[in-house]
Amino acid sequence: MVQWQMDTGTVMHGVFGDPIKHSKSPIMHNRAFRVLGLNAAYAAFHILPGQLKDAVAGIRAMQFRGVNVTIPHKLEVMDYLDEIDEGAKAIGAVNTIVNEDGRLIGHNTDGIGYVRSLKEEAGFGVAGKKVLILGAGGAARGVSYALAKEGAAAVYIANRTVSKALELAEAVRPFTKSDGMGYESIQDVRDEVDLIVHNTSVGMHPNVDDVLIDTSWFHEGLTVSETVYNPLVTRLLREAEAKGAKTHGGLGMFIYQGAYAFEYWTGREAPVAAMREAVLEAF
Ligand code: ATR
Numbered sequence: 170m171v172q173w174q175m176d177t178g179t180v181m182h183g184v185f186g187d188p189i190k191h192s193k194s195p196i197m198h199n200r201a202f203r204v205l206g207l208n209a210a211y212a213a214f215h216i217l218p219g220q221l222k223d224a225v226a227g228i229r230a231m232q233f234r235g236v237n238v239t240i241p242h243k244l245e246v247m248d249y250l251d252e253i254d255e256g257a258k259a260i261g262a263v264n265t266i267v268n269e270d271g272r273l274i275g276h277n278t279d280g281i282g283y284v285r286s287l288k289e290e291a292g293f294g295v296a297g298k299k300v301l302i303l304g305a306g307g308a309a310r311g312v313s314y315a316l317a318k319e320g321a322a323a324v325y326i327a328n329r330t331v332s333k334a335l336e337l338a339e340a341v342r343p344f345t346k347s348d349g350m351g352y353e354s355i356q357d358v359r360d361e362v363d364l365i366v367h368n369t370s371v372g373m374h375p376n377v378d379d380v381l382i383d384t385s386w387f388h389e390g391l392t393v394s395e396t397v398y399n400p401l402v403t404r405l406l407r408e409a410e411a412k413g414a415k416t417h418g419g420l421g422m423f424i425y426q427g428a429y430a431f432e433y434w435t436g437r438e439a440p441v442a443a444m445r446e447a448v449l450e451a452f
Pocket of ligand 1 (some may be wrong): 303304306307308309328329330331333368369370371381388
């Protein structure tokens with residue numbers, strides 16, 4: 170194991186969020202730096218809403234190479250960057266900042282991270298497939314956009330607040346067939362979908378007995394995918410498995426959004442297995 174020690178040449182990275190105490194990103198990225206023998210470090214910063222602008226100025230002043238941005242800053246941070254890539258613009262949120270010699274560039278690795286984890290971990294290729302997204306918040310936005318860009322034949326969006334589902338469907342429609350609906354209308358599309366992606370906080374610790382929708386119609390031809398990763402196996406996944414559906418846990422999205430960020434910052438292939446191991450150890 171390479172000895173990890175900071176010195177004047179250490180390249181700094183971090184994550185800005187509120188709350189931030191439980192973030193697993195420092196553990197994941199520091200392990201990645203260490204296994205590749207890079208003189209770099211990553212720390213978590215508790216940035217309150219009114220302090221985001223100053224914190225971003227600090228990235229330049231302190232010459233951080235990269236920063237992740239998490240709840241509640243993913244939208245506001247866009248106002249303080251020099252450039253925003255096409256995907257992050259379309260999604261309307263930034264989760265990764267790269268500092269190119271003082272120019273701050275915003276990316277969004279949540280959606281592409283999700284699609285890569287779906288491919289690598291569940292062996293699910295998106296092209297030509299029909300997808301039902303549950304939820305229409307920030308996470309659902311990134312996932313919907315990435316699935317559409319990867320060639321999904323249809324992206325249906327169901328949400329408690331139907332107006333938000335309709336709005337997201339409209340944003341996705343330039344890229345593929347898309348429709349928004351309430352949960353009661355899932356029955357109209359359930360026979361055609363290949364993949365269900367759960368993108369709300371329902372079932373997340375401590376409410377582990379909650380499940381968002383009726384799963385009695387799930388079947389062997391379906392893949393059911395989570396973005397919740399605490400707990401690692403949600404009630405939705407357990408019920409899906411009992412119906413013979415293939416399942417895909419939420420941890421993968423977290424690991425691979427980090428892997429893409431790591432690759433933007435370092436130009437090196439992310440050591441995904443080591444990153445996953447570090448996060449699992451921290452649970
Ligand atoms: P994130 O950025 O993590 O996606 P968000 O933008 O606040 O967070 O979105 C949360 C999502 O979870 C929304 O789809 C929300 O539904 P509404 O748009 O109707 O609020 C959904 N959600 C949260 N709690 C829920 C609950 N108890 N029942 C159903 N949906 C819920």
